[in-house]
Structures are given as C-alpha cells and as structure tokens.
Amino acid sequence: MIRQAEPAQGLPTLIGKYRVLGRLGEGATSEVFLARDDFHGRDVAIKCLLPAASVAHQPFHARFFDAEAALVGRLSHPNVVQIHDAVADARQPYLVMEYVAGDTLKRFCQPDALLPLEQVVEIGFKCAMALGYVARQGLIHRDVKPANLLAVMSGAEVIDVKVSDFGSALRLDADSTQVHLVGSLAYMAPEQLDGAAALDARADMYSLAAVLYHLIAGRPPFDALQQQAIMHQIYHGTAPPLSSLREGVPPGLQSLIERSLAKERELREKLGRVAGELGTMINFDFDRYDLKPEARQTLTRKA
DSSP states (O other): OOOOOBOSTTSOSEETTEEEEEEEEEOSSEEEEEEEETTTTEEEEEEEEOOGGGSTTHHHHHHHHHHHHTTTTTOOOTTBOOEEEEEOOSSOOEEEEEOOOEEEGGGGGSTTSOOOHHHHHHHHHHHHHHHHHHHHTTEEOOOOOGGGEEEEEETTEEEEEEEOOOTTOEETTOOSOOOOSOSOGGGOOHHHHTTOSOOOHHHHHHHHHHHHHHHHHSSOSSOOSSHHHHHHHHHHOOOOOGGGTSTTOOHHHHHHHHHHTOSSGGGSOOHHHHHHHHHHHTTOOGGGGTOOHHHHHHGGGOO
16 A cells, blocks of 8 residues: 555645645654655655654754754665755754655565565665665664665555665764664664664664564564563574474575574674675666676675
C-alpha cells in the first residue's frame, strides 16, 4: 500500500514557497506534508518540527532537526533520501526532502507479509551500499530500522529502497555536542546500548543485519515484553537460527547475518564485505553503482 496523503482541506496552503498537497503523517515531534516544488517541477516531502508548546524536551528534538539540516545537499546516492533544503523558521523549522512514493519496510516485517528471500537479499545489498557511502561521508546513521527504510513501490511490488531519517546521525567531524544514546532498541548494537561516543559503521552494520533478520523471520533477532529483557538478550543471547524460523534460507545468507550480529564489533563484517557477499547472491546490476569488475573485487575491502 502506497502512503496516501490526506486531502489538503484544513492544512496550510503554503509552507514557505512550497504548495501543500496533503499530509503524509505525524509523529511525536514532527508532521510530514506532501508538497509541490513548482520551481523544480517535483513533489517533495516536508517535515515540520512541531511547535514548542506541543513537544516535550524541545531543545533535545531541535538537535535532531539541526543534524538533518546540516546534511542539505551533502548526500547523493541512489538509495539515500536526498535532503533538498532546511529552513530554520522561528515558529516552525522544516526540512524539504525527496518524496518517495511507497511505504516503509515495517509493513514487510509482519509474518503474513514477508517478502521473497531474493528481494530481501537485494534490499540488504542496496542498504549496505548506501550505509557504506554514508560512512565514507563521515556519518553513522545510528537508527537503521524498518520504519526508516522506505520501499519504493510499483503497485504492490517493492522495486527499490532508500535510507531515510538522519536526525540521529553521528557526524564524526562535528565540533558541537551531539546526542549519543539514540536508536531503536530492537536494532541497536551492544556498543550503542552502552552509549559509546566512539561508534563506527559497524554499529549500522549490526542494525542492518537485525533488520534483514526481521524481514526474513517476521520477528527481530531478540524479542521480549520488557525492555530490560531485550537488552539482556542483545548483550548475552544468541538469536535463533533463521533456518529454524523460515524454510529455504541459504546457509550463506544465514551465516552472513549471524556474523554481522556479533556482540563484539571486531568480529562483525564490514559493510562493504556484506554488500559484496549479498551482491553475489543475486543477479544484480552492479553497473548502476559504477562498480566495474575490478571495483567489485575490491568491494569487500571497503568500509
């Protein structure tokens, strides 16, 4: 099901220079509108930070806006949502982003809506390539989860995926104070739970592996009713083998995800190696990523 914008009745006519077409959704800290950028002739998604009166801990959430605003025009990758503009309006700051007509991968984590394994592998390849690119720009996403991975849809078929929501991203070159303990528990690496400031791309690799596990099994690798129980499993538990939860999981895919979920990040696979292994599991168009044969051979050595 493609995300449908609510009709524009009762909504602002304009947000800055952008013509509002409808509302896409609302969260605890922001609301997202579908709008038209008439100058560039394209639809855009506009994320507006909710007014201070309706948001608890407003300075804390403003930092997430600032984190994304700092990335305007900085990220350009086929599987990363582009941030076109950021306007620090005194009343309601907003971000202007690429509009993705589709849904999030959260929908496909349900046991009755699982994607074919081949498609999960392709999604994993594209996300690993995107996160590797992000890491080379000096960024760690820190909140890789199904709800932040947008599925580009053609009817009922997923045809592409894009990494979104960089509000929690850690900028390795930033001088200003950044929020450290962020993320979504079910997909957080052990070192991220510790609140470690010295995170690297291996934390994102763990999170992506947890997402792929969820997409394959219909449940996250560690699951419990209480948060403390989930944390204990992340630190000390072993996820059930994927082959015990779904038929037909190739041993190589199961092994790759298990290695990427290693408790100690030194034992975890690098994003580039994961992308390389996933890419060889499918008949994928490497040329779209400008990966010539010689580049494919060195892919496994990239971060």
